[in-house]
Amino acid sequence: MKAMRAIRAQALTVMRAGALAAAALLPWAATPATAQEWRGWNIHAADYPNGQGLDRFGQLVMQRTNNRIRMRTYHSAQLGQQDEAIQQMRLGSIDFGNFNLSPFNNLAPSTNVVTLPFLFRNVAHLHAAIDGATGEEIAKDLEAIGIIALAWYDGGARSVYATRPIRTPADMRGLKIRVQTSDLWIDLMRALNANPTPLPFGEVFTSLQSGVIDAAENNFPSYESTRHFEVARFYSTTEHSNVPEVLAVSRQRWQRLNEQERTILRDAARESAALQRQLWAERERVSRQRVEAAGVTVIEIADRTPWSSLMEPVYAKYAATPRLAGMVQAIRALP
Template identity: 35%
Template sequence: MMNKAISILLAGTLACTSILAGCSSGQASSSAAPTSAGNSAAASADSSGKSYTFRFSEIQATTHPASQADAKFVDLVQEKSNGRIKIQVYYNAQLGDEKSGVQQVQYGGLDFTRASLGVLSGFDQKLNTLSLPYLFSSSDQMWNVLNGDIGKKFLDGISSSKMVGLCWYDAGSRNFYTKKPVTDLSGLKNMKIRVQESSLMMDMVKALGASPTPMDYGEVYSGLQNGVIDGAENNLPSYESTKHYEVAPNLLLDGHSRLPEMMLCSQKTWDSLSPSDQKIIQECAEEASKVERQLWADSEKSALDEVKSKGVKVTELSADELKKFQDAVQPLYEKYAKDNLDLIKQIQNTK
């Protein structure tokens, strides 16, 4: 009887030990690999390190240069991590619009997204500096700024909003297109130009002598067709893909805005990674940036060739005429970036 009681007691002790050991193991795995809200970062251990599955929100279609670069980023990360880090990209705004995507990344509900300066300046007002008209003299000059210390400072600045700025994407230059030809600054006088609902963009159009007309993007074609507006502004691929050239066949290559975009990672996600995995993510993002830049350049050239073939009249400004445009918007620098005038000089002096 005594032996039977001892046997039962021993068996119970071993069972409890097993249960406690199992609980201890689970807690260690969980604390060693914290996850983003909404199960956006699920982690487990394997022989080579932790495995993750992350989510990336993208508003563009799969054919867009940014989306293609996102896909390259995903492939590179999976390759360099030996399959441990997987990233699922949700295209076509499946997870919400651009602003929503940034907010979800900020609070850890999403792991990655890509966003324009127009949206990001709401999270870091210093980014308004990069949105100033005629700030950059060319695409090459802009990239020399972004790939240097100045660009890194802007990437680092988004950390105040609990996000990590990984790299820059190109979104090309924005140019005016109109129903009637515009060959100089005086040609824009009193023209009704469609702009985004942005105080900076509206002030820019006013400074150039035109009348800013905020309008939903989907209404621009009919607005031009019916004479509600006289022109609009956008990048070349958008001008071509929307067929706005059919109702506004005059393109003024003034390059008033060159707006880079940023790939972001949630700070919560970033902190869950080891330094070596952070390095993988960073290096792959920078490689994706190079890919996107080339894809964008190709799409701009293709779009310009296409609209020319459709009979669009293209006007390029002389250096003297371009300076008139630049001089006209100088008051905006004081209004929107008075605390960063020295930084603006550094940007403009970068060759």
Template identity: 40%
Template sequence: MKKSKLTMALLSVVMAGALAAGCGGNTKETITGADASAGGSQTEGPKYTFRLADAHPEGYPTVVGDQKFAELVKEKSGGRITIEVFPSAQLGEEKAVIEQVQLGAIEFTRVSTGALGGFNKQYEVFSLPYIFESDEHLWKFLESDKGKALLDSLESSRMKGLAYYSSGARSFYSTKPLGSIDDLKGQKIRVIQNKVNIDLMEALGANATPMNYGEVFSALQTGIIDAAENNYPSYLTSNHYQHAKNLILDQHQRVPETLLISKITWDKLSEADQKIILEAAQESVAVQRAEWDRFEKESEEKIKAAGVTITEVTDLKPWQEAVKPVIDKYRSEYGEILDAIEQAK
């Protein structure tokens, strides 16, 4: 009898504890990384801590955009969703980061659409030369139905496109003199790793050298490559101008940036949290574009002050004629997108 009473007493204690635990109510679990599960909206629901990778340094316009995006997400979620921004390729170069995003190991990244071409064929269209006349033309296309459809197409590549960011126009710079298109012939030029860029260099008589962005400085320094191509801000912040002191402003490409999230992470979020992420991304664009315009002008002034020899291209016809075979080669693949780009003029 004593044993039975003792057993009943212990059982009562266990049940009381279980009931108390079940009524805990307001405790929120912190869920981090790709294992985060969906739930909640605004200030209610699970907490998340995600990572956003960017290859550019602190203070670069894309990083400023990333940080504004993270700030807006935290604000809109009432502090539930934290996105930690990792600049300067701390989490890896763009190609490696994209692969990690596809696996859900890294949740967010900002990458060049040029790098995305190796993962989603449609994005190679941005590497085609002289298809955009100006930034205004580019953004009119990006904000069109076709531009938005390109963002959506990333879902087939296990990513979700959230927004486009500005990246200006790309031009060539070299350790050797660059006075005209003819000076590019025979030069070893670093390119973003996609086949359109390789074909472009061949059309210009140059030798394409696919290479990670982080390797370009030492490659210019040691003579592994003669030249590279990029926009003013990247030319400055990468310090490439220290070795490649000859710049020709041919503006052959306008390759926008893309802010994206892993499809694995996206699918685990509630609809309410997906809305928060998407709205924050779109709202961060205006901040990034304004910062780009400011920083581009500042970079140009610093490059000129550093004694770089700058050659302006006053007649683009020889350039456009030289690369016409590249456009013709890919027209059958990207005809629909090219038509939309033409209509956006």
């Protein structure tokens, strides 16, 4: 009997050891108590291309971690406006989000380069830059301030829309125009002799309606989805800027992940970016059709040379260092 008990005890020991070894090979064999709850920020509605991209990102991460990392995106700026959300991410109270790069201009120097006016020839040129060396440089600067860049979304070509027609740079003189909180954007509009007015995005409609500002600038989907076209009926295709957006996670969260988890997040982010870009191109087309059908006057700016020729002081100020000037040169040299 003693011999039998010894055999059984030895067998149980072997089985337990085997189970532990098997569990070690399954990185997601975690109990519900160890699951991580991640909060994500998005300024747009859930059905916007960016919202759909973020939701796909969260779904893929949850699937591939067997729900160990559970992601919930709070759309429509539920967690605050963009500047507030950036600070929350740096502090670690927001875990992931999708941000325009312009609000980072005063925090991460290389983001100034992709914000420079009239830099990108077209969307393909933008993708070649941001998916390559330019994106790597920006990611370094963002990591230094507590934000890990995973992938790049399209932000669309931004143009001026106003309560009166804008056809030439001369029409910008004295115009009170909303800009993002960025010194570069302020100087850009000053170079056009306009009066830049930094305002939160959520205040643009009422400010246009009340006359606090005369104009704003953004892409067709933002212009249409926010119904800014109802109070600013003239859209001029200046396409002065085509700033990419970043899908990022908090560095505090990132530092607590292992390499396999990081790979899952990177892959999911890139797949979500491919979806967002596809949806964005379609949304731009549909949004333009919608505002034109609503009676908006779209003024085509065929020759942007009179506009771009005024931007030399902006480049001199914001691409003055050898590093940033080199980035501009490298982007312009891309095929």
